[in-house]
Amino acid sequence: MNDPAQRAALEARNATLRTQVDSMLANLERQTAALREAQAEAVAKTGSATSPDGLVHVVVNAAGIVTDVRFAPNAFERNTPEKLAQSVVRVIQEAAVDARGQAEAAMAPFQQDVPDLPDLFPGAPSLKDLLPTPAAPPLTPPKKPDDDEPRDSMMERNDW
Known part of the structure; x- marks a missing residue:
């Protein structure tokens, strides 16, 4: 390859390839940085839900782990332990989906x-x-309270 014209053409092609590779690497670095930011944002997300009656509020992290549970002051007066537990489960599931x-x-x-x-x-x-692919947790609707069913307070029930 002693021909100066061939050598110049080869060097020009190499320079073009180097420029393309540099551009691809720079693009990969930008995409990787954006992906890291999106992953950090996704991990930082929280979901929350409140029961329709407003008695239970739950916050979960991006992994679906409960980080906060709050009950209205009258939550234990207006529900049996079973009904309140069903409401808690439902609200946790809704918060996890969120x-x-x-x-x-x-x-x-x-x-x-x-x-x-x-x-x-x-x-x-x-x-x-x-x-x-992860499936959404099944949302189990809480049982509807029967109007005829007595409303035991948590203090009166100790069968758990």
Whole structure:
């Protein structure tokens, strides 16, 4: 390769490739930083829910772990322990769904148009098929209080 014209053409192509690789690396660094920010935002999300009667309020973190439970001052006067427990479970589930929705919304821009292995390597197994997607927790409606059912206070009941 003693021909100066060929050498100059090769150096020009190499420079172009270097510029493209540098641009791709810079873009990757920007995307990685944005992904880290979105992950931190998703992890910081909390969900909350309040029972329809306003007696129970729950806050959960992005993992669905309860971080706060508050009862209205008259919560124990207006419910049996069973009914209050059902209400607590329902509100926790609603708060967890809220937190998960917020976390998924923070990550949504990074989950769109992401290539899967078969897109890159024909015949490769799909990662989407290998990784289970978390299902929403079942929302179990609390039993409706019967008007004829006596309303025992928590102090009168000790069968738990």
